Amino acid sequence: MTDGAQGEVEVREGRATIVDVARRAGVSKSTVSLVLGGSSLVADSTRERVADAMTKLGYIYHRGAATLRGAKSGVIGMVINDLSNPFYVELAIGIEQACQGGAYIPFLANTAENPVRQQQVIRSMREHGAAGLVLAPAIGTSASELKPLLAGLPVVQVMRRLPGLKASLVAPQNKEGARKATVHLIANGHKRIAFVGGMSSLLVRDERLAGYRIALEEAGIPLDLSLVIETTTNYSGGGGAAPQLLNLPEPATAALCFNDVVAIGLVRGLTEAGVSVGADFAVIGFDDIEEAKHTLPALTSVVVNGRDLGSRAAQLLMRHLASGDFEPEAVLCPTTLAIRKSSGAPKPNPLGGN
Amino acid sequence: MTDGAQGEVEVREGRATIVDVARRAGVSKSTVSLVLGGSSLVADSTRERVADAMTKLGYIYHRGAATLRGAKSGVIGMVINDLSNPFYVELAIGIEQACQGGAYIPFLANTAENPVRQQQVIRSMREHGAAGLVLAPAIGTSASELKPLLAGLPVVQVMRRLPGLKASLVAPQNKEGARKATVHLIANGHKRIAFVGGMSSLLVRDERLAGYRIALEEAGIPLDLSLVIETTTNYSGGGGAAPQLLNLPEPATAALCFNDVVAIGLVRGLTEAGVSVGADFAVIGFDDIEEAKHTLPALTSVVVNGRDLGSRAAQLLMRHLASGDFEPEAVLCPTTLAIRKSSGAPKPNPLGGN
DNA sequence: TAGCAGAATTGGAACGATCCAAATCGGACG
């Protein structure tokens, strides 16, 4: 009378195991294991009986036990530096999309630009047997602190590169993108062009800044360091830069921003100061996040396409995993310029001096 | 001569195990296990020797093996319906923050409003031994399809409630929030107030819509269904609604939107149609995402505080985990109204009609 | 110096899966 097994789904004590399923289906655990593996060896009738027992018992596969015997976990980790930046969200979504239908499920962890948390998170992912990592490193990460943690694991870095780390990289052509944007501003008649946002510790900023400098140089415009402003990489960083740009002895008339979030902040700051962006002042962002198309005025931006970048990174990682060849590879994606209202030409100087 | 062990970090074949560490430190695997568990039983000198061996070998804990013996995985899963909506990103960040320093590390998975993917993702998290789940269900999820997957697992739903699922809930007071917002519009003199965005299948929309209706009713304004517009829940949904609102025989002068993203899209649509939002037309959003403060004009919005919500959800889950008591609990968070420029009063009617 | 208590350490025996070699089954064939 203890075992009136005939009801619907019955969840016994704790988790049902492969052995419980086997008992219920009247086969051995080995057979159940074969069914789980989708083997063609088992007879259809048996397979059915086993599948039945599994749903009846609410069986859940125990991957931990499986990895113990060498099975792969089917998980890849996405370790992302800053999810409050929409661009990195796009990136994460791109990674996920590339994993759709594939053999891997991606788990995401946000490090919030905190290297300590990054360590924790990577460690935890390894402990759970992640097969590989897509890593957008936090600011201030050093390759040496990550090396022991990453030993033997295939890793693809996105956006940011850690010098000294032997791992693949997927990144946009930052320098060329910044150059194109600056050229556009110059072509629109601007001479006092600022570069706003980012911290000097960011390699990516160096690259974008380099493109900016090259464009100025090509146009014969001398670099004025008072036009290069470091800020935090968020809305308020951009907002704070507005007065600085306007209060210069010779004020700026245009700005290339480190990214879109900074640019949007700057647009707001300028507008509040009474400057009409797109008419009196040109602003260009970087990344072209979804939001850029919906601001007022719509934001001109260097198109990086985070989804595409993420997707490529995931594909590269899966290629590494499939081939077992972890030899680093670098993919640099070309950028384009999406020209919208925010980068309009400056008003012709009413005094006539060009 | 085979084993010249004296170098730096040496990574032998595959993953180092507890036994390798034990051998290297000259102790038994049991002792290493004790060290891992932070037991006070082992002598300090031994602990040190073991720790040393671990770093030297690049040892990585194998959680799979541990959970096999009943240890908890230390992971909680965040299953989020739509990361391309900044509000849910805020929510996720709030969950993460609550886990900081705690015993759990959160892993995030985005279901992109796809119930099938949601199943996969939840299954995968269970297979990996997630201790609990924070779940923001995808549109179209039915409780019955999730029930067997969730059996025995503590779950906290956020934002959306699945009728019939026995699980805790953390959500904002949608009805009251929408009511307050609508009252504000009415107080500013509006009579033709629209409700824009969301699909009728969303319970949350029903709640917000209910608040809107109550406010109208209280003010004696008859409900006009041509002012209630369903859209996709993204920027373009809001944009598309603009002409519909303006082309009515008796056009709307204000709109409460289902969420901020829709509202921002609507503002853009209205502006492009030549309407001055904040002067000729009032728009209120819902959620108060970071971006709302930085749009032009700044967006009036019902403050939901996603971080707080996420944080509460995580705390509730951890309380469930700590106590072992999974009895469902509902937390409804009050909302406030952040009044900004977008909801200015309508211009007095030049024709003098009230 | 034997005995003893407490501190520190240590051998299994699990846990739930996989996988290999071996066993069983069911016809078909000579």
Next chain:
DNA sequence: CGTCCGATTTGGATCGTTCCAATTCTGCTA
């Protein structure tokens, strides 16, 4: 009717950890 063969099925042994009971150490006391 005995064999053989392909198709199925099945016992271990094993993976890396935890945990319990048992053992060894180390001083110290009587």
